[in-house]
Amino acid sequence: MRQNRACIIGSGLAGVVIANRLANESYDVTILERRPHVGGNVYDYVDEHGINVHKYGPHIFHTNNQDVYDFITKFGGFDDFDLVCGSVMDGKCVKTAFDFSSIDIFFPEEANEIKEHIKKEFGDAKSASILDLLNSSDALIKKYADYLYEKDYAPYTAKQWGIDINEIDKQVFKRVPILFSYGSKYFDDKYQMLPINGYTSIINKIIDNENIKVKLNTDALSICKLTDNAIDIDGYENFDVVVYTGAIDELFKYQFGKLPYRSLRFEFKYENIDSYQEMPVVAYPQVPDYTRITEYKKLPKQNVKGTTYAVEYPVKYDKENGNEPYYPILTDDSKHRYEQYLELSKQYKNLYLCGRLAEFKYYNMDQVIERALNVSEEIIKRGANV
Numbered sequence: 001m002r003q004n005r006a007c008i009i010g011s012g013l014a015g016v017v018i019a020n021r022l023a024n025e026s027y028d029v030t031i032l033e034r035r036p037h038v039g040g041n042v043y044d045y046v047d048e049h050g051i052n053v054h055k056y057g058p059h060i061f062h063t064n065n066q067d068v069y070d071f072i073t074k075f076g077g078f079d080d081f082d083l084v085c086g087s088v089m090d091g092k093c094v095k096t097a098f099d100f101s102s103i104d105i106f107f108p109e110e111a112n113e114i115k116e117h118i119k120k121e122f123g124d125a126k127s128a129s130i131l132d133l134l135n136s137s138d139a140l141i142k143k144y145a146d147y148l149y150e151k152d153y154a155p156y157t158a159k160q161w162g163i164d165i166n167e168i169d170k171q172v173f174k175r176v177p178i179l180f181s182y183g184s185k186y187f188d189d190k191y192q193m194l195p196i197n198g199y200t201s202i203i204n205k206i207i208d209n210e211n212i213k214v215k216l217n218t219d220a221l222s223i224c225k226l227t228d229n230a231i232d233i234d235g236y237e238n239f240d241v242v243v244y245t246g247a248i249d250e251l252f253k254y255q256f257g258k259l260p261y262r263s264l265r266f267e268f269k270y271e272n273i274d275s276y277q278e279m280p281v282v283a284y285p286q287v288p289d290y291t292r293i294t295e296y297k298k299l300p301k302q303n304v305k306g307t308t309y310a311v312e313y314p315v316k317y318d319k320e321n322g323n324e325p326y327y328p329i330l331t332d333d334s335k336h337r338y339e340q341y342l343e344l345s346k347q348y349k350n351l352y353l354c355g356r357l358a359e360f361k362y363y364n365m366d367q368v369i370e371r372a373l374n375v376s377e378e379i380i381k382r383g384a385n386v
């Protein structure tokens with residue numbers, strides 16, 4: 001019997017996890033990757049100063065999903081890592097999510113009184129959203145909330161999304177809590193960790209299988225043809241399965257219009273100093289152009305001389321200028337357009353969509369692995385029935 005053949009477009013987490021699962025089921029798998037490296041946005045490398053850096057922004061693996069944890073830890077060791085983030089307001093750096101230490105730092109005279117008022121108003125609650133605090137009728141609580149909103153939440157969000165402060169839908173802040181205790185943690189998942197030898201090493205192990213071939217620097221869309229009901233790739237034999245993890249609007253030549261994304265530009269810098277900032281990831285909401293800085297020798301702790309850090313600028317997404325699509329901008333209009341692309345995709349019988357670009361959806365790493373494992377099962381089951 002001939003081996004099933006699968007073409008995977010994109011070597012990010014979505015693509016490599018599916019490649020791994022299919023190769024284990026004896027599929028002959030070809031991965032086509034446009035970039036000169038595998039790993040998609042989790043790609044990392046050791047720079048010329050001996051510091052491991054994440055090329056596309058800081059990535060911390062965190063999950064409560066045991067299956068995902070069991071899957072990913074098969075491909076290399078991870079160290080526990082509790083991310084500590086900060087925000088610099090009026091020249092002072094405080095931990096985020098904001099906890100009681102932000103009251104001590106910004107309102108030292110009234111700190112005890114503010115904490116007592118919070119206890120009185122919120123009882124045993126461990127946290128509340130900034131909206132709850134902003135809506136408080138207690139003048140002291142409101143003063144604290146107004147300060148955080150004006151100095152951090154509002155300017156950071158306006159900069160991140162390129163919108164005016166007055167256009168911000170405050171509902172988005174519901175998900176970022178203010179803690180009523182000390183000891184802020186950025187994530188609260190059961191597993192929070194970083195790969196000991198980096199993400200690229202994990203990715204390489206996931207695709208280390210004799211049934212998997214990888215072609216880098218290959219834009220699949222320049223060689224793929226959409227027939228009436230299937231996708232063919234020029235120069236390759238017919239594929240039973242094509243898994244597409246790139247941008248869905250690009251696949252269908254933008255026929256329903258472009259899907260909007262926010263992009264980022266990273267400026268990497270090196271200084272011969274011991275430490276640039278207190279914490280690995282620090283937000284600078286009051287600076288006009290960049291949002292945050294990641295200092296990589298602290299992510300995880302690396303005992304090296306000097307320090308490499310990346311300054312992160314949110315920018316308009318524009319493919320022609322070589323920008324990458326990072327965050328989908330979800331509006332009624334963009335969601336409707338995505339649905340049209342999704343509907344169209346259903347007529348291609350050998351096509352599967354997976355990942356943040358193909359599904360126009362923000363996925364964390366654990367979520368995209370979970371999704372890729374599910375898509376793999378679907379493909380394997382369907383393959384077994386034909």
Ligand SMILES: Cc1cc2nc3c(=O)[nH]c(=O)nc-3n(C[C@H](O)[C@H](O)[C@H](O)COP(=O)(O)OP(=O)(O)OC[C@H]3O[C@@H](n4cnc5c(N)ncnc54)[C@H](O)[C@@H]3O)c2cc1C
Pocket residue numbers: 009010011012013014015032033034035039040041042056057058059060061062218219220221222245246247264326327354355356357363364365366368
């Ligand atoms: C700044 C930033 C920070 C993040 N931090 C975290 C974090 O701390 N923790 C966390 O859990 N998640 C984090 N994430 C999310 C994480 O990056 C994603 O979950 C993950 O990268 C999604 O994998 P993917 O395979 O769907 O997409 P991608 O990683 O984007 O992979 C898609 C791949 O497809 C390739 N491709 C596209 N089109 C084509 C084509 N036509 N031909 C060939 N190849 C093509 C691309 O080059 C790319 O390599 C972060 C995301 C961003 C943007």
